Amino acid sequence: MNTQVKSETLSTGRTMRPERGARLLSKQAPLLTLLSFLLAWELGCRLGEVPEYLLPAPSAILAAFTDVDAMRWLGHLWSTLRVALLGFLISIAVSLPLAIGMVRSSYLSRTLYPALVVVQSTPIVAVAPLIIVILGTGDAPRILITCLISFFPIVVAATTGMMSTPPELIELSRSLRARGSREIWQIRLPYAVPHLFSGLKVAITLSIIGAVVAEFVAAEQGLGYFVQFSTSYFKIPQAFAGLFFLSAVSLLLFRLVQLIQKRLFPWSLLETRQH
Amino acid sequence: MKPFVSFEQISQVFSRPDGSSLMALKDVSFDIGRHEFVAVVGPSGCGKSTLLRLLSGLLMPTRGQVTLFGQPVTEPRDEVGIVFQKPTLLPWLNALENVVFPVRHKTGRVARADYERARELIAMVGLGDFCDRMPGELSGGMQQRLGIARALLLDPDVLLMDEPFSALDALSREEMGFELLRIWNERPKTVLFITHSITEAVLLSDRVLVMSERPGTLVSNIAIDLPRPRTVASIQEKRFHEYSSQIRDLIYRPHHAA
Numbered sequence: 001m002n003t004q005v006k007s008e009t010l011s012t013g014r015t016m017r018p019e020r021g022a023r024l025l026s027k028q029a030p031l032l033t034l035l036s037f038l039l040a041w042e043l044g045c046r047l048g049e050v051p052e053y054l055l056p057a058p059s060a061i062l063a064a065f066t067d068v069d070a071m072r073w074l075g076h077l078w079s080t081l082r083v084a085l086l087g088f089l090i091s092i093a094v095s096l097p098l099a100i101g102m103v104r105s106s107y108l109s110r111t112l113y114p115a116l117v118v119v120q121s122t123p124i125v126a127v128a129p130l131i132i133v134i135l136g137t138g139d140a141p142r143i144l145i146t147c148l149i150s151f152f153p154i155v156v157a158a159t160t161g162m163m164s165t166p167p168e169l170i171e172l173s174r175s176l177r178a179r180g181s182r183e184i185w186q187i188r189l190p191y192a193v194p195h196l197f198s199g200l201k202v203a204i205t206l207s208i209i210g211a212v213v214a215e216f217v218a219a220e221q222g223l224g225y226f227v228q229f230s231t232s233y234f235k236i237p238q239a240f241a242g243l244f245f246l247s248a249v250s251l252l253l254f255r256l257v258q259l260i261q262k263r264l265f266p267w268s269l270l271e272t273r274q275h
Numbered sequence: 276m277k278p279f280v281s282f283e284q285i286s287q288v289f290s291r292p293d294g295s296s297l298m299a300l301k302d303v304s305f306d307i308g309r310h311e312f313v314a315v316v317g318p319s320g321c322g323k324s325t326l327l328r329l330l331s332g333l334l335m336p337t338r339g340q341v342t343l344f345g346q347p348v349t350e351p352r353d354e355v356g357i358v359f360q361k362p363t364l365l366p367w368l369n370a371l372e373n374v375v376f377p378v379r380h381k382t383g384r385v386a387r388a389d390y391e392r393a394r395e396l397i398a399m400v401g402l403g404d405f406c407d408r409m410p411g412e413l414s415g416g417m418q419q420r421l422g423i424a425r426a427l428l429l430d431p432d433v434l435l436m437d438e439p440f441s442a443l444d445a446l447s448r449e450e451m452g453f454e455l456l457r458i459w460n461e462r463p464k465t466v467l468f469i470t471h472s473i474t475e476a477v478l479l480s481d482r483v484l485v486m487s488e489r490p491g492t493l494v495s496n497i498a499i500d501l502p503r504p505r506t507v508a509s510i511q512e513k514r515f516h517e518y519s520s521q522i523r524d525l526i527y528r529p530h531h532a533a
């Protein structure tokens with residue numbers, strides 16, 4: 001053990017310089033890839049003289065981005081973000097009780113699960129216009145569409161997580177004659193946290209998709225609306241700018257979920273050595 | 276007077292998912308005295324864990340009766356502590372919180388006295404400096420020590436251990452065995468210890484129960500007459516080897532239902 005530690009320090013000491021360089025390179029690899037991709041794109045557009053309405057160069061997209069007023073961007077951003085985040089939170093609030101219900105009662109899991117699968121398999125894009133017709137044009141129908149698109153991974157992740165609790169822990173709980181609710185709150189739910197967060201990471205990006213789908217159907221604000229509107233007026237660089245903005249927002253939200261997991265549940269990122 | 280623990284003609288039949296039934300235990304009877312250390316060895320699938328779950332009250336026998344303090348076991352009780360094969364600590368709680376977990380889980384709150392008792396137990400298993408470490412930061416042996424401390428929190432009279440050291444490497448396994456004997460010496464308990472290591476069974480226990488393949492029956496009940504305290508030197512003794520090979524013969528000899 002000791003000798004092993006020593007030899008490790010020795011080897012890092014010896015290979016310090018190249019290793020640090022390699023680490024920096026691997027850390028910046030995604031950025032470098034992105035930059036070289038953008039460069040290739042720019043060069044391709046310029047040298048190949050690709051018309052702007054087919055594929056605008058990154059520089060043209062950037063110009064289109066700055067052309068639009070910052071307040072307008074913020075307005076669209078807020079509209080999309082509001083729907084996506086509310087939809088996401090409501091999805092969590094609905095999914096967790098559903099998952100708990102299915103874990104506690106095999107009757108519920110037998111009846112509810114197939115129903116949820118049916119909802120999940122229905123192309124919500126096709127149902128969206130119907131929802132708008134029924135609920136009108138406010139935030140409510142858009143939030144509902146977002147929920148319908150994003151809830152399923154949360155339910156599945158929470159249920160799988162709670163069901164994967166080691167049977168010994170359930171026996172421990174039973175041997176203490178603890179209340180069933182404590183088995184859920186003190187054992188199964190915390191046990192599901194790592195699973196739950198993989199579900200949440202999928203769900204947060206789906207909720208942006210949900211918000212955009214809703215805007216495609218009916219909206220006069222929002223980034224999705226902006227992209228659609230720009231496209232229909234052949235302002236292709238502007239559409240691309242909106243698209244990139246959307247991806248950036250989606251990516252940031254994803255990172256935010258990761259950050260929340262790291263801050264609130266650092267143990268869930270530690271791999272437990274169970275032997 | 277009734278024995279401290281008694282298994283009276285226990286048979287256990289499980290139903291399989293396909294509807295057929297499986298006899299896990301057949302007509303098993305034995306007693307355990309107060310503060311006795313009894314080991315159970317036998318091939319895997321012979322019903323050792325089932326024995327333990329019957330005594331813990333997590334499972335009711337199909338036939339026969341298990342008694343504790345002269346009363347039939349009908350539900351789990353605080354006088355029985357369980358140590359599992361895997362340490363099964365809760366990864367989101369630190370060592371101290373894991374050890375007081377039984378109280379929190381049972382009553383919903385933890386008193387200062389509970390924390391004090393937990394700290395004492397953690398010190399007793401040799402991890403006094405590790406109270407605020409997370410399980411993921413501890414070795415398998417350390418986790419299992421905490422598992423033992425947790426099982427002792429409610430000060431049980433009976434300690435049930437289901438292959439508690441089988442996930443450890445050979446060295447820490449032997450060390451944990453002696454550690455357990457030291458704890459047992461400090462706080463005498465009635466111990467039912469399941470293992471598939473014959474050496475471990477002979478080294479630790481007052482008595483070894485040898486079981487046959489499924490359906491599990493009791494093949495032999497061997498008193499281990501080796502002086503205590505047992506040490507590494509005990510393993511060198513001639514009688515230690517005699518006991519070990521006697522048990523090995525019993526396990527590997529083909530059995531026929533009597």
Ligand SMILES: Nc1ncnc2c1ncn2[C@@H]1O[C@H](COP(=O)(O)OP(=O)(O)O)[C@@H](O)[C@H]1O
Pocket residue numbers: 289290291297299318319320321322323324325326489
């Ligand atoms: N709850 C159960 N349902 C069905 N079969 C079971 C159940 N528990 C144990 N068994 C079966 O009973 C037999 C004995 O199991 P167990 O007591 O765990 O054996 P051991 O601990 O000696 O390996 C095994 O064949 C096992 O598959």
Ligand SMILES: [Mg+2]
Pocket residue numbers: 323324325437
């Ligand atoms: Mg077993």
